[in-house]
Amino acid sequence: ALLLTSLLMAGACTQNNEQSAEQPAAAMTPLSFENQTFKKQSPNCKSDTVSCATVQAGYLLAVGGTDSVRQKINDILIHYLKASLAVYAVEEKEFLIPLDKVAERFIKEYEDLRKDNPAYDIPWEVETTAKVLYQSSKLVSVAYSTYSNAGGAHPNSFSTLLLLDKTTGTKLELSDFINDMHRLENIAEKHFRKVRGLSPKQRFDEANFFWGQPFALPENFALLDSGLYFYYNTYDVAEYAAGPTEFTIPFSELEGIINKNSIF
Numbered sequence: 259a260l261l262l263t264s265l266l267m268a269g270a271c272t273q274n275n276e277q278s279a280e281q282p283a284a285a286m287t288p289l290s291f292e293n294q295t296f297k298k299q300s301p302n303c304k305s306d307t308v309s310c311a312t313v314q315a316g317y318l319l320a321v322g323g324t325d326s327v328r329q330k331i332n333d334i335l336i337h338y339l340k341a342s343l344a345v346y347a348v349e350e351k352e353f354l355i356p357l358d359k360v361a362e363r364f365i366k367e368y369e370d371l372r373k374d375n376p377a378y379d380i381p382w383e384v385e386t387t388a389k390v391l392y393q394s395s396k397l398v399s400v401a402y403s404t405y406s407n408a409g410g411a412h413p414n415s416f417s418t419l420l421l422l423d424k425t426t427g428t429k430l431e432l433s434d435f436i437n438d439m440h441r442l443e444n445i446a447e448k449h450f451r452k453v454r455g456l457s458p459k460q461r462f463d464e465a466n467f468f469w470g471q472p473f474a475l476p477e478n479f480a481l482l483d484s485g486l487y488f489y490y491n492t493y494d495v496a497e498y499a500a501g502p503t504e505f506t507i508p509f510s511e512l513e514g515i516i517n518k519n520s521i522f
Contacts, residue, residue, distance in 0.1 A: 330427025
């Protein structure tokens, strides 16, 4: 009886092991993005909304995927979030600090101003929002949009675009998927002239663009379903009154110079 029991138990274990081997391992959760919020105000905001400084953000963090890739992407997202909120930063080292410290610096600038000027009663604020512009299995385009009003002649708004590789966790540059930058510049210049109503031969300095320098691609770009999107912030290439400049180059115009295998 003891021998029969042992044989039955061994058989059951073998069968269970075979069934376990046949069952696929749990699939990894795909990399995706979740909305997060952050807000910090000067202490007197609860009692005096006029004399108040506010820092707030709606931003994205990656979830799922592999630990290493998720961490790289989140490091990039937080880095550019802090850069967007640090409107008084001149050097990068000024926002290589925790997010709440970035907010505290902005609030301190305001409180120091009010100490020197007690009658000053204009509230300050800086707000950043983030959204996904485009996403595929390989890439994601993220846009940060920032509005700030910090006592200047007028409020300021600017955007930061990021193109991230979801397989490696790196931020992509144009040269990572464009093999002829000179040709891309020529195509982009035609689009810039069209949206700005400039003739093909009109000089940029005469039209008050690019601060006396030749045409240049913007730092801000993203991939969309419709093509390659470029965005020049206010002040990038012209005075404040000119506002931002944006346009999208359809993929059909990029044939021969874009490496589709890198992005699709």
